[in-house]
Amino acid sequence: MLPVSDFKNRNKQEKKHTGGVKVKLMVVISAAATLLFFTQLVFANGLATDGQKIAQIEDEIQKLESENTILRVEISKKSSLVSLSKKALEDGFKKPSLVITP
Amino acid sequence: MDRLKILQIIFFIAAAVIIFRLFYWQFLAKNSFSSDAFLIESEIPPSRGEILANDGFPLVTNQESFLIYAKPHELEKNPQEIAQNLAPFLISEKFTTDSARLSDADKEQMKNEVEIKEKEIKNKLSDKNLFWVQLARKVTLETKKKVEEKKISGIGFVQDEKRFYPEASMAAQLLGFVAFDKVGRDTGYFGLEGFWDRNLRGKPGRLGQEQDPLGLPILVGQYRPVPAKQGSSLYLSVARDIQFMVEDKLRKAVEKYGAKDGTVIIADPKNGKILAMATIPTYDPALRGEFDESLYKNPAVADTFEPGSIFKPITMAAALDTKSVEPNTKCNVCSGPRQVAGFEISTWNKKYHPDSTMTEVIQNSDNVGMTFVAEKLGVKNFLSYVEKFGFGQKTGIDLQEESTGFLRPDEDWKQIDLFTASFGQGIAVTPIQLVQAISAIANHGLLVSPKVVEKVADGQGEEEIEPENQVQVISPETALQVTEMMVNAVEYGEARFVAPKDYRVAGKTGTAQIPIAGHYDPNKTIASFIGFAPADDPKFVMLVRFTQPSSSPFGSETAAPTFFEIAKELFIHFGIPPEK
Numbered sequence: 193m194l195p196v197s198d199f200k201n202r203n204k205q206e207k208k209h210t211g212g213v214k215v216k217l218m219v220v221i222s223a224a225a226t227l228l229f230f231t232q233l234v235f236a237n238g239l240a241t242d243g244q245k246i247a248q249i250e251d252e253i254q255k256l257e258s259e260n261t262i263l264r265v266e267i268s269k270k271s272s273l274v275s276l277s278k279k280a281l282e283d284g285f286k287k288p289s290l291v292i293t294p
Numbered sequence: 295m296d297r298l299k300i301l302q303i304i305f306f307i308a309a310a311v312i313i314f315r316l317f318y319w320q321f322l323a324k325n326s327f328s329s330d331a332f333l334i335e336s337e338i339p340p341s342r343g344e345i346l347a348n349d350g351f352p353l354v355t356n357q358e359s360f361l362i363y364a365k366p367h368e369l370e371k372n373p374q375e376i377a378q379n380l381a382p383f384l385i386s387e388k389f390t391t392d393s394a395r396l397s398d399a400d401k402e403q404m405k406n407e408v409e410i411k412e413k414e415i416k417n418k419l420s421d422k423n424l425f426w427v428q429l430a431r432k433v434t435l436e437t438k439k440k441v442e443e444k445k446i447s448g449i450g451f452v453q454d455e456k457r458f459y460p461e462a463s464m465a466a467q468l469l470g471f472v473a474f475d476k477v478g479r480d481t482g483y484f485g486l487e488g489f490w491d492r493n494l495r496g497k498p499g500r501l502g503q504e505q506d507p508l509g510l511p512i513l514v515g516q517y518r519p520v521p522a523k524q525g526s527s528l529y530l531s532v533a534r535d536i537q538f539m540v541e542d543k544l545r546k547a548v549e550k551y552g553a554k555d556g557t558v559i560i561a562d563p564k565n566g567k568i569l570a571m572a573t574i575p576t577y578d579p580a581l582r583g584e585f586d587e588s589l590y591k592n593p594a595v596a597d598t599f600e601p602g603s604i605f606k607p608i609t610m611a612a613a614l615d616t617k618s619v620e621p622n623t624k625c626n627v628c629s630g631p632r633q634v635a636g637f638e639i640s641t642w643n644k645k646y647h648p649d650s651t652m653t654e655v656i657q658n659s660d661n662v663g664m665t666f667v668a669e670k671l672g673v674k675n676f677l678s679y680v681e682k683f684g685f686g687q688k689t690g691i692d693l694q695e696e697s698t699g700f701l702r703p704d705e706d707w708k709q710i711d712l713f714t715a716s717f718g719q720g721i722a723v724t725p726i727q728l729v730q731a732i733s734a735i736a737n738h739g740l741l742v743s744p745k746v747v748e749k750v751a752d753g754q755g756e757e758e759i760e761p762e763n764q765v766q767v768i769s770p771e772t773a774l775q776v777t778e779m780m781v782n783a784v785e786y787g788e789a790r791f792v793a794p795k796d797y798r799v800a801g802k803t804g805t806a807q808i809p810i811a812g813h814y815d816p817n818k819t820i821a822s823f824i825g826f827a828p829a830d831d832p833k834f835v836m837l838v839r840f841t842q843p844s845s846s847p848f849g850s851e852t853a854a855p856t857f858f859e860i861a862k863e864l865f866i867h868f869g870i871p872p873e874k
Binding site: 214258262264265268269271273274277 | 298351352355356357358435455458460461462464534535538
């Protein structure tokens with residue numbers, strides 16, 4: 193049988209030991225949380241930049257599409273038979289009087 | 295309780311508060327929070343499909359245009375001043391384009407329109423209860439720039455594409471137009487736009503996207519845009535150069551013959567594909583509001599009329615196919631006018647040809663001769679063939695406003711009705727029905743339903759459009775016999791002076807009186823000519839029709855010359871050498 197004083201000492205030592213583990217655990221968790229927090233900050237920063245880039249790209253696409261539409265309209269306007277025949281008439285073109293068929 | 299436990303409890307409470315708050319935001323306050331503040335839901339309007347001629351050139355495409363809106367609570371100037379600034383730009387395009395040449399009457403009309411528009415804008419802007427108000431739709435880029443130059447705060451623009459017609463009014467009645475429906479959506483009306491509206495309009499997309507306070511997309515958020523599906527494009531069988539040439543010749547002919555209107559249809563008889571379809575007068579679809587609404591319908595498919603003599607080949611084909619007559623059968627009632635049920639049936643020129651053959655009956659366009667044919671054929675056979683040729687029903691052409699024509703109910707047919715119908719009076723047909731029926735004669739007796747669209751294409755693929763009906767209406771031998779009769783009619787009939795001597799053309803003239811209030815108007819006619827060429831291997835079938843020509847009432851003096859003038863151009867277009 194152990195003396196009472198030894199039992200008390202042992203209990204104290206065990207408590208001291210357990211408390212040390214808990215503190216270490218908390219330090220690890222805090223460190224992990226801090227690390228995760230900063231990682232998230234880095235990613236969030238990256239995402240924010242990506243979002244901005246996407247917005248820019250979308251703007252660019254819309255601008256190009258709009259320019260394409262304008263150009264398509266201009267090309268079709270200028271190459272329409274209505275405007276070509278008008279231009280041909282102004283420039284003095286005439287209908288051929290002789291036609292050779294194959 | 296030691297400090298460690300107190301710390302544990304504090305951590306626990308803080309975690310619980312955070313979890314509860316997150317739960318609240320995620321589930322309880324989700325709708326109001328996310329949609330109002332960060333989640334942007336908007337409709338992405340689809341681009342409408344194009345309509346292209348057979349050379350791939352767009353007859354209808356899309357043009358950049360804009361919807362102009364105002365946010366009344368953001369306006370810094372007073373509504374009256376803004377209205378005065380904007381109104382001159384937001385009236386009809388007729389007045390606002392730089393190229394507009396305005397007469398004095400136009401200038402007066404423009405002034406009135408500006409005043410009305412000014413009042414309208416002022417009323418809209420004065421209502422401060424409105425957060426957003428639409429001022430105008432489909433304004434051009436040119437107008438947008440002019441409005442922007444005014445630098446008015448609270449005025450904004452949204453993309454709102456509109457139709458553009460590179461060839462202006464070309465084939466307007468064939469194409470139809472786009473206007474708003476009851477809820478302000480673009481909808482096709484008439485012609486191809488109306489018939490193919492579902493294919494052309496596409497599907498709107500949706501933009502559901504979370505944004506940060508600066509308006510930039512949050513990529514880890516609910517980023518789920520559904521892209522708009524562009525409408526399918528239509529590839530037509532219409533040849534742009536033929537259409538252009540036909541419209542030009544038709545315009546001049548309508549003017550020359552003083553006709554109320556003129557219509558030309560040209561089709562490929564072998565497959566029913568429409569090569570050109572024109573009507574004069576026409577309208578400009580970009581400024582359709584300035585034209586009479588009666589011009590919107592395409593007369594080539596919507597008008598019903600009594601065809602007159604151009605119907606005779608149909609009756610003759612039925613009689614030959616049933617062996618009721620032969621080409622050399624002689625008419626024994628053709629020596630003078632015929633009395634039937636109190637009516638007198640005479641020839642158009644009061645000249646009579648006793649014992650004429652069936653070929654000569656067609657050549658002379660002999661009404662009395664046709665009563666002989668009809669008598670031999672009988673009502674039952676006549677009606678059966680008329681229906682087989684597609685009269686009294688839609689041809690199935692892909693144009694919205696097609697009508698069926700009119701045939702009286704079977705039980706109502708009396709002998710006089712059969713006699714008059716045999717030479718094209720007392721029945722109502724559409725121009726496209728006639729083209730379909732004569733195409734069957736040109737196509738060895740095989741009837742093919744006409745089509746304008748050859749192919750429908752979207753981003754994923756293409757769909758060829760095939761004719762629905764292919765019916766052997768008459769035998770190839772009968773078709774050949776009728777063809778020879780029609781060639782003979784061109785070479786020796788009323789139109790012989792205007793027909794080209796070096797090509798074999800099968801054709802028939804028509805001069806039909808116009809029925810009004812139970813009788814025929816003695817002075818008004820519908821003059822027409824229908825035919826195909828070259829007769830032995832037809833490349834085209836064509837109908838020319840004039841309503842109420844004033845220079846001459848006869849088809850042989852109005853429609854026939856126009857037919858041959860266009861036909862000569864078509865011979866060059868198709869590279870058909872002279873046959874004789």
